[in-house]
Amino acid sequence: MKSFFNYIAEIFSGIWTLLTGMKITAKYFFTPWRNVTQQYPENRDTLVMYDRFRGEVIMPHNENNEHKCTGCGLCENACPNGSIEIISKSIMTEEGKKKRIIDQHIYHLGMCTFCNLCVRACPSDAIKMGQKFEHAHWDRSTFTKVLNQPGSKIMEGIKE
Amino acid sequence: MAFEKYDFTPITQSIHQGLIENVSPLLTTIIEWTIIGVLYLLFIAVFGLFLVYAERKVCAAFQQRLGPMRVGPWGIIQTIADFIKLLMKELITPKSVDKFLYNLAPFIVIIVPFLTISVIPFAPGLQSLDFDIGIFFVTAVSSVGVIGVLLAGWASNNKYSLIGGMRSGAQIVSYELSVGMSLITMVILAGTMQVSEIVELQRGGWFLFKGHIPALIAFTIFVIAGTAETNRGPFDLAEAESELTAGFHTEYSGIKFAFFFLAEYINLFIVSAMATIVFLGGWMPFHFGDWAAFNNVMDFIPGLVWFFLKVFGIIFLIMWFKWTFPRLRIDQILTLEWKYLLPINLFNILLMATMVLLGWHW
Numbered sequence: 001m002k003s004f005f006n007y008i009a010e011i012f013s014g015i016w017t018l019l020t021g022m023k024i025t026a027k028y029f030f031t032p033w034r035n036v037t038q039q040y041p042e043n044r045d046t047l048v049m050y051d052r053f054r055g056e057v058i059m060p061h062n063e064n065n066e067h068k069c070t071g072c073g074l075c076e077n078a079c080p081n082g083s084i085e086i087i088s089k090s091i092m093t094e095e096g097k098k099k100r101i102i103d104q105h106i107y108h109l110g111m112c113t114f115c116n117l118c119v120r121a122c123p124s125d126a127i128k129m130g131q132k133f134e135h136a137h138w139d140r141s142t143f144t145k146v147l148n149q150p151g152s153k154i155m156e157g158i159k160e
Numbered sequence: 161m162a163f164e165k166y167d168f169t170p171i172t173q174s175i176h177q178g179l180i181e182n183v184s185p186l187l188t189t190i191i192e193w194t195i196i197g198v199l200y201l202l203f204i205a206v207f208g209l210f211l212v213y214a215e216r217k218v219c220a221a222f223q224q225r226l227g228p229m230r231v232g233p234w235g236i237i238q239t240i241a242d243f244i245k246l247l248m249k250e251l252i253t254p255k256s257v258d259k260f261l262y263n264l265a266p267f268i269v270i271i272v273p274f275l276t277i278s279v280i281p282f283a284p285g286l287q288s289l290d291f292d293i294g295i296f297f298v299t300a301v302s303s304v305g306v307i308g309v310l311l312a313g314w315a316s317n318n319k320y321s322l323i324g325g326m327r328s329g330a331q332i333v334s335y336e337l338s339v340g341m342s343l344i345t346m347v348i349l350a351g352t353m354q355v356s357e358i359v360e361l362q363r364g365g366w367f368l369f370k371g372h373i374p375a376l377i378a379f380t381i382f383v384i385a386g387t388a389e390t391n392r393g394p395f396d397l398a399e400a401e402s403e404l405t406a407g408f409h410t411e412y413s414g415i416k417f418a419f420f421f422l423a424e425y426i427n428l429f430i431v432s433a434m435a436t437i438v439f440l441g442g443w444m445p446f447h448f449g450d451w452a453a454f455n456n457v458m459d460f461i462p463g464l465v466w467f468f469l470k471v472f473g474i475i476f477l478i479m480w481f482k483w484t485f486p487r488l489r490i491d492q493i494l495t496l497e498w499k500y501l502l503p504i505n506l507f508n509i510l511l512m513a514t515m516v517l518l519g520w521h522w
Contacts, residue, residue: 011504039226
């Protein structure tokens with residue numbers, strides 16, 4: 001007799017769980033404004049990417065054309081596929097000391113896998129991941145970028 | 161009754177009269193058959209394409225997506241474009257298949273909806289075959305489809321196809337029983353198997369309400385078993401994309417694949433239409449007790465609209481199942497049928513018979 005009641009109870013609990021699932025999908029169905037699909041080329045102007053999105057490596061500059069890169073080369077070492085090349089140069093400081101600073105921070109976008117390791121390796125937070133993702137181009141040479149802007153120099157107070 | 165003015169009988173009668181006065185009886189019959197055939201063909205093609213579009217949109221909405229949006233406004237030409245692509249594809253017959261059976265299978269599968277659709281009354285006077293045993297005819301003919309599926313699975317000479325075909329065979333043969341029995345339950349209540357008569361009997365109220373508890377149980381079982389009959393999810397393990405590639409129609413391409421695809425969707429329509437006719441009153445408008453004003457307003461909506469409203473309601477329900485529930489294993493499917501649906505169904509028939517005997521229904 002007990003097994004018979006179990007059988008009946010099983011049927012009703014089964015129906016109940018099925019209805020629970022159907023309630024969830026119904027909620028999705030009747031709230032179409034929560035759809036996640038992006039109509040990409042049409043919504044280009046209003047498209048907002050997520051903070052986590054990794055489009056390309058960029059080096060932010062402030063209004064005085066100054067960046068934080070010391071040219072230490074840790075990002076170059078951290079890159080698994082060699083898409084970063086650091087070309088440094090030596091200058092004489094006011095005290096008459098020789099100092100190594102960044103000349104060109106070369107970034108090969110075509111080789112980059114957007115793994116974020118260079119950003120994490122950077123001790124001075126000089127580089128970060130940008131949001132731009134429309135990189136398609138006819139010419140391969142445009143994929144090689146120099147991240148530090150011409151004539152830029154290092155910010156005051158960035159430790160070596 | 162107000163909705164009698166939507167009767168299609170005068171139109172069909174005038175066509176018949178016009179033909180019989182001008183041409184010989186034989187030619188009249190041939191012309192009428194041709195007209196009916198072309199109409200059904202058009203309906204099946206257009207409705208099949210529409211259902212595929214509706215399925216993609218409904219599925220997308222259930223998964224918080226938009227679905228096809230590119231081809232035409234809101235993607236409405238998408239399925240037509242897909243169909244044209246299918247028609248232009250090469251018809252491949254793989255090496256060492258059983259050529260005759262391989263080519264025969266899609267035609268057996270597609271012939272089933274063509275036969276079953278003939279007994280469905282779309283509106284008053286819009287029904288081509290009105291058998292005394294209409295319900296019996298539908299259940300009998302709809303089980304022919306499984307032969308096509310088994311043939312396709314066997315003749316393809318492919319392990320996935322064979323497994324898919326065998327699963328489908330086991331599944332359809334089992335669930336045929338539930339479909340038949342839930343229909344028998346309602347036949348007990350109606351006292352007839354004639355489809356037009358069943359619809360006419362629901363003038364005072366749909367059988368779902370007239371037969372209350374046993375009718376509700378029978379309706380639930382019919383919808384579940386009907387979903388399984390059409391090989392749709394969650395019972396789609398015959399074509400289980402993730403494990404069997406596409407099951408019995410893996411090896412088919414072009415128009416032959418389109419036949420399987422179309423048959424699946426038209427079978428969905430047939431199951432929904434049968435549920436509508438037997439449980440929801442066919443093309444009868446919704447009436448509520450003594451509310452004369454409400455009933456009169458309902459009468460002004462044509463029977464054709466009522467029929468399709470109800471059919472789309474059931475189709476939506478079945479699509480809802482498909483995009484909510486995970487696929488069952490073959491043993492779970494057979495357990496559901498033989499351990500749950502069948503005993504409940506047998507008990508339900510007894511309950512309905514007792515109720516009809518004692519007159520405990522409206």
